[in-house]
Amino acid sequence: MAIKICLDPGHGGNDPGALLGKRYEKDDVLRLALAVKPLLEAQGVGVVMTRTDDKTVPPIAERCQMANNAGCAYYLSLHRDAAGPAAHGISLWVHSRANDPTVRKAQYILDELLAVTPTQNRGVQKGTPQNYENFGVNVYTTMASALLELGFITNADDNDRFDRYFDQYAEAIARGLCKIVGVDYKAQDRPSEGPQDETITIPRKDWNTLCAALQAAVDALRKAGEGDG
Ligand SMILES: [Zn+2]
Structure with a gap:
């Protein structure tokens, strides 16, 4: 699966x-x-979306349950930040007691996003009791998860980056997610190479053995044919 x-x-x-x-x-x-x-589907990764249009979503616990029930390997919640007009940059939030692998996974996404174009690195954040202790996405999920804040909607430069580098940001997220789930990301800007997985490579020694076996079979048939003649 x-x-x-x-x-x-x-x-x-x-x-x-x-x-x-x-x-x-x-x-x-x-x-x-x-x-x-x-982009994920092109890499053979299935995607569960909590919404695909502009509708009011169920409470966060139910959205997480969708992912839990579907057996998702990772949960990424997509957001844009808000503060005063000067605040800018990218952050990901993980559970306040997230383990090292979960922090590392969020970092993969952050690294890919920061590679698109320079902006402030706000880091992989763990909430504190005073500051977003835990987002629901990181509480109700049974798999590793993070909440991405891709720039501040309250900052003109961040909005400009979001729009100008939209395709690159989408691919950066897809690359980070693939790394998280151990899928080798293959760039999609080249035509399909056909049914690659049907190609069989036979090592030379096996090939020689196979040829010898075929030759023996042909010889045996020929001999049998002679006998009938
Ligand atoms: Zn939000």
Whole structure:
């Protein structure tokens, strides 16, 4: 069975998330999730989406349960941050008691995103009782998870980066997720190479053995044919 990842575009429907004028977090993150999905599927990774359109989502515990029930290997919630107009950069949030592998997995995604274009590295964050102790996505999931804040919707430069590098960000997330689940990411900008997995390579020594066996079989048939003549 294919490895599955849950993509959770935050907010939706009645909940716009953070906003700047008419720009809503819920729209940015849905567009992003819908761009990441086919990139993962092209790598043979299954995707469970908590929403695929602008609808009000069930409570976070239920969304996590969708991923738990589907046996997802990783859960990524997609968000955009909000603060004063100067705050900018990218962060991922993991559970306050996340283990090292979970931190490392979030770091894979962050590294890929920071490689797209320079911006502030806000790091892989563990909440504290004073500061986002634990997001629901990191509480109710049974698999490793993280909440991504891809730039601040309240910062003009971050919005510019989000739009200008949208395709690269989507691919960066897909690359990071593939690394997390141990799938070798293959670039998609070249045509399909056909049914690769039907190609069989026979080592030379086996080939020689096979030829000898065939020759023996042919000889035996020939001999049998002579006998009947
Ligand atoms: Zn959000």
